Amino acid sequence: MADRTPVIAGIGLSDYPKAPHLDAVGHHVLATQRALADSGLRKSDIDGFMCAQGDFAQPDNAGTMAEILGINPRYFDGTAVGGSSFELHVQHAKAAIEAGLCETVLIVYGSDLYTKSGTNPGFGAKKPGEQVAGVLQYEAPWGNTLIGAYAMAAQRHMHEYGTTSEQLAAIAVACRTHAGLNPNAQYRKPLTVEDVVNSRMIADPLHLFDCCVVSDGGGAVIVTTAERARDLRQPPVHILGAASAQTHWNISQMPDYTRTAAERSGKEAFAQAGLTPDDVDTVQLYDSFTITALLMLEDLGFCKKGEGGPFAASGALQLGGSLPMNTDGGALSSCHPGMRGIFLLIEATRQLRGQAGDAQVAGAEVALACGSGGWLSAMGTVILGKDKA
């Protein structure tokens, strides 16, 4: 009987961190071409398509992207919950492939955020003084920012657990150290804890270097069956677990500012994989802000709730430590075009293939990727293995 275990068979990155020659559609196209070339699959092999641009008015919306690429899927998914969309796509691709609904799924993302704007998208009303409909009318009048939203979680975590700015800074430092090994990373100059805590305050208690970069970039992941992957170009990376959960959407509704839905998505993904946090060799965690990754470390069970600060400060997250994190430099130093989830999957796959170059985690067999969408809202956890479970 054919082995329908879902595996990642192809990965592709477009050009980053700055690619003025590409628009958003161009990032999708280039990432797709590179993932196909990486895998050895042909475009006509793709019968499942997943894309996270839910806005019909955008030229890269999911339906249009499939049309542009010339893909007429029999399984289609436009789930768009922000940065974690691609971890949710993996969950859905896994289920669809296991159920026999399709054979080979392309998950693709691309954005020209840096070239287009040079800034991060704002929060709340886009046109101040104009009317705001729906839920945002209870937040937009107060001028909170995207960073301010995450800062509220950091502030509460500091209050409850005594977490310090220096401990959060250790996360930014680990990412920067790894970015130094990635020739493409946006910022590679070494960074110290002092540099982070002395950088200007953006939204208390988050400093400039607690915040991700703004980039261009795109990525594609191809998921197929272990059977189909057998004669392809790359060693297959097995999807051992994939789960998602949401606690709220808007930041004012976050039930507990120190806990995210990664508690549930992580538990479910580990249960599927039959593994525990101790089995994980490297993590790729969504580091939109230092606090995002810190909460995930706790929620996923790599340390106890409230101990993320000391854990980060221990050096565990650096290459050579017990849990190397964001080995490409992460969103904090390498690449963040608006939604980073796809890059977490790609870096985890590179690690398990042994293709991470200078940033290779020796003997990596199990990697975990966890995306965050919205305002610490929608979490997607994917556990990948070099070998089948």
Next chain:
Amino acid sequence: MTNVTTPPTEGRPVPLLDAAGRPYWEATLRGELLVQECPGCGHRQFYPRQICVECGDTPGWLTTEGRGTVHTFSVVRQQGAYPFNQWTPYAVAVVELDEGPRIMGNVIGCEVDEVRIGMRVEVEFVPLNEEASLPFWRPAAT
């Protein structure tokens, strides 16, 4: 650090009154802060919705005392968007009302560096337009 004491409303996003929120905004003109309370299960919630998030019933309204505690906050020091870019630094807090639900708003009437988690605050409505006043939060004695 400075902070707004009489907060300007010129340029702030204006609520578009809808079926769920109209009674809430209308009450702000009377200087009342409403939350919702479910006649079925007693659950209290904010922001206004047409459904109780606990039991699925249709919620009713409860007039609060307009007092609460800062549950968490940030001080926005970098903001590119008009009109808020004129007012940095300013404090944005999530206030836990004494009646239970939480609400976002600006803390005014003190230095931004004095805002603390656990700080007692009380509401102050500032007129926005003919349809709504905006609730701001001032330090309270108790």
